[in-house]
Amino acid sequence: MKLIPRRRRLEAKTNYTKRKRLLEGRKPRIVIRKTNRYIIIQYVESKAAQDSVKLTVTSKELLSKGWPESKAGSLKSLGAAYLTGLLFGKEASKLKPGILDSGLIRSTNGSRIYAAVKGIKDSGLNMPCGEKVFPAQERITKDADFFEKVKKAIENK
Numbered sequence: 001m002k003l004i005p006r007r008r009r010l011e012a013k014t015n016y017t018k019r020k021r022l023l024e025g026r027k028p029r030i031v032i033r034k035t036n037r038y039i040i041i042q043y044v045e046s047k048a049a050q051d052s053v054k055l056t057v058t059s060k061e062l063l064s065k066g067w068p069e070s071k072a073g074s075l076k077s078l079g080a081a082y083l084t085g086l087l088f089g090k091e092a093s094k095l096k097p098g099i100l101d102s103g104l105i106r107s108t109n110g111s112r113i114y115a116a117v118k119g120i121k122d123s124g125l126n127m128p129c130g131e132k133v134f135p136a137q138e139r140i141t142k143d144a145d146f147f148e149k150v151k152k153a154i155e156n157k
Contacts, residue, residue, distance in 0.1 A: 028054075028098035030088075030127065032116050037073075039081045039116060041088040043095055054095065057088040065153040068146055079147050081112040082140045085119025087154050097126045110135040 031042040043055040059075040062083055067075070074080060102113050109132065118134045120127055141147050 028096055029101040030092075030098040030120065031101045031103070032113050033103060034076060034112055036076070038075050039084045039112060041084055041116060041120075043088075043092055043098060044101070055088070055092055057084060057091060059084040061087060062150060066146065066150045071146070076112065077142075078112055078115045078135055078140050079142060081115040082119040082122075083147070083150055083154060085116035086123050086151065087119075088116075089120040089123025089125040090154060092120075092125055093123070100127065100129065107133075109133045110139070115140055 029044045029046070031040075031044050033040040033042075039059040041057045042053050045052050045054060059080045062075065062080060063069065063072065065083075065087070067080070067083075100113075100117060107113070114129070114133045115135050117127060117129050118140070121129065
């Protein structure tokens with residue numbers, strides 16, 4: 001008998017082994033996704049393998065915090081990922097700590113995923129992660145002219 005792979009695995013959308021391990025942990029997940037234009041961070045709780053999204057923050061929300069319209073094409077940069085994580089952490093401060101779910105995105109030191117995690121940790125939300133995987137602060141604040149303005153707008157929320 002021939003084994004047929006699951007449809008979402010064929011479409012490169014789901015790693016079922018990783019998903020099963022995350023669900024068996026019975027902890028809420030902080031899901032970070034990277035699209036062609038934005039960074040999306042979600043707080044997801046699962047009950048009986050049914051996911052329930054409690055909070056969603058996208059890097060598009062940075063435009064309302066002072067991110068320049070002329071730089072809207074860079075809403076997936078390291079700085080935008082960090083600020084999106086910071087915004088997520090401020091809004092999720094009342095929720096229980098979660099574990100990272102990066103999906104099919106490769107885990108590379110200094111990547112946008114870890115810039116978002118650094119933003120979440122800097123906001124005060126506790127999340128298990130090693131410090132050596134975070135990108136250097138110089139790489140995150142490369143666009144310093146408007147980065148500090150947006151960061152202050154998020155922190156004063």
